[in-house]
Amino acid sequence: MTSVPRGRCDASADDPLGRREQLTFKANLRHTRHGWLRLTPAYSVHLVAGLLEPRPRARGVVLDPFCGTGTTALVCAERGIECHTTDINPFLVWLARAKTSSYTDAELASAQRAAKAIAGALMTRKRRLDWLPALHRIEKWWSPRTLAALARARAAIARREGRLPSASLDLLKIAFCRLLIAHANVSFGHQSMSFARNGAASERGVESALASTWQRAVADITSAARVPLSGAVAAIPCDARELRTALEPRGYDRVITSPPYPNRMSYIRELRPYMYWLGYLSDGRTAGELDWRAIGGTWGAATSNLARWTPDAALAVPFRGFERLLGAIAVTSPLLARYVERYFHDMLAHSASVFDVVRAGGQVHYVVGNSKFYDVLVPVEQIFAALFEDVGFRDVRVERLRKRSSKKELFEFLVSARKPGR
Numbered sequence: 410m411t412s413v414p415r416g417r418c419d420a421s422a423d424d425p426l427g428r429r430e431q432l433t434f435k436a437n438l439r440h441t442r443h444g445w446l447r448l449t450p451a452y453s454v455h456l457v458a459g460l461l462e463p464r465p466r467a468r469g470v471v472l473d474p475f476c477g478t479g480t481t482a483l484v485c486a487e488r489g490i491e492c493h494t495t496d497i498n499p500f501l502v503w504l505a506r507a508k509t510s511s512y513t514d515a516e517l518a519s520a521q522r523a524a525k526a527i528a529g530a531l532m533t534r535k536r537r538l539d540w541l542p543a544l545h546r547i548e549k550w551w552s553p554r555t556l557a558a559l560a561r562a563r564a565a566i567a568r569r570e571g572r573l574p575s576a577s578l579d580l581l582k583i584a585f586c587r588l589l590i591a592h593a594n595v596s597f598g599h600q601s602m603s604f605a606r607n608g609a610a611s612e613r614g615v616e617s618a619l620a621s622t623w624q625r626a627v628a629d630i631t632s633a634a635r636v637p638l639s640g641a642v643a644a645i646p647c648d649a650r651e652l653r654t655a656l657e658p659r660g661y662d663r664v665i666t667s668p669p670y671p672n673r674m675s676y677i678r679e680l681r682p683y684m685y686w687l688g689y690l691s692d693g694r695t696a697g698e699l700d701w702r703a704i705g706g707t708w709g710a711a712t713s714n715l716a717r718w719t720p721d722a723a724l725a726v727p728f729r730g731f732e733r734l735l736g737a738i739a740v741t742s743p744l745l746a747r748y749v750e751r752y753f754h755d756m757l758a759h760s761a762s763v764f765d766v767v768r769a770g771g772q773v774h775y776v777v778g779n780s781k782f783y784d785v786l787v788p789v790e791q792i793f794a795a796l797f798e799d800v801g802f803r804d805v806r807v808e809r810l811r812k813r814s815s816k817k818e819l820f821e822f823l824v825s826a827r828k829p830g831r
């Protein structure tokens with residue numbers, strides 16, 4: 410299967426604006442439920458909190474159509490603001506729901522009791538291997554004894570389905586995600602996950618190390634879950650190009666979101682260890698299909714689909730010079746040019762869709778990153794501004810937020826606009 414060449418972007422970074430930590434997910438790790446799982450694409454709670462000022466009007470509802478790890482929804486829930494959030498990825502919808510739910514003392518106590526039994530399952534040195542997910546080359550991710558212990562813990566959680574309250578099971582599954590990633594042979598040095606270089610570690614004491622990570626994870630997660638939230642959240646599976654199918658027209662006061670960037674990062678690829686272990690993915694074909702439905706996805710089958718994709722002739726991306734930009738990328742890679750074209754076609758469909766669900770006078774705030782393909786810089790923020798104007802938003806503004814990588818031209822921007830009317 411062919412693959413789209415990776416754009417040479419996003420390595421380590423300096424911080425010319427002096428605000429980098431405040432504007433990235435790193436700032437979230439110190440925070441309660443925000444730090445439950447380290448999924449790199451999250452944006453900052455500080456940024457979202459700033460965009461909620463002044464507060465939406467009484468009973469005003471906030472929308473995040475690209476929910477990811479649920480940052481916008483959780484910031485709203487902490488502040489007593491109602492929020493609806495959608496995502497194409499069912500694992501992320503589940504996570505956002507779990508992060509923004511209220512947990513009773515009884516649900517917390519039953520999660521803690523079950524967690525003790527699961528720690529016991531981690532410690533048992535049983536030879537027979539329980540069910541393992543069909544994750545490609547799983548042996549690269551975990552050592553044999555780690556894998557066997559994780560399989561025992563997963564089976565112990567699965568046996569409690571239907572016997573424990575689902576809220577308690579959600580907390581155990583989040584702790585399990587923390588456990589599996591903490592003991593995986595991966596590194597987070599760059600924007601995305603990669604396999605660590607430092608070869609096979611000793612297997613001695615693996616089970617007790619896993620059990621102690623598990624106990625810490627459960628303690629952290631249940632203590633954060635105890636903190637009550639005051640804003641109602643609905644996390645809804647929905648394609649951001651078709652928001653009208655799931656959401657009320659003209660229902661939203663403010664949209665605060667960060668869509669996928671056109672940088673070839675696949676969220677399905679990044680999230681595959683969690684998604685396979687929790688049963689959201691069962692094989693490479695379903696993974697590729699989901700990635701194809703995601704905007705900007707290029708993993709597995711999504712790449713071959715892209716080679717066959719043709720734009721809808723009735724839709725034109727309303728940015729002067731767009732065709733020239735595609736032509737310049739196509740000189741080196743026709744497939745990458747098509748990738749960029751499809752990305753903005755999808756975002757045009759999304760912009761029209763979001764316009765319909767925002768109330769007159771409502772505001773939208775999008776955090777977006779520009780991209781570079783070979784030596785062609787794609788002014789993503791300017792193109793978003795043009796899309797918003799085209800579908801009917803007004804007062805479109807672009808603000809540069811931070812530098813994103815060692816490449817001097819790559820930045821994150823805030824694109825904001827208002828729907829005309831009261």
Ligand SMILES: C[S@@+](CC[C@H](N)C(=O)[O-])C[C@H]1O[C@@H](n2cnc3c(N)ncnc32)[C@H](O)[C@@H]1O
Nearest residue numbers: 451452475477478480496497648649669703704
């Ligand atoms: C940059 S991430 C959002 C990160 C989020 N702000 C956070 O703090 O975690 C973009 C999200 O868009 C979602 N997405 C991609 N294509 C989508 C589509 N067609 N409809 C809805 N969501 C989509 C991805 O699954 C991903 O979760």
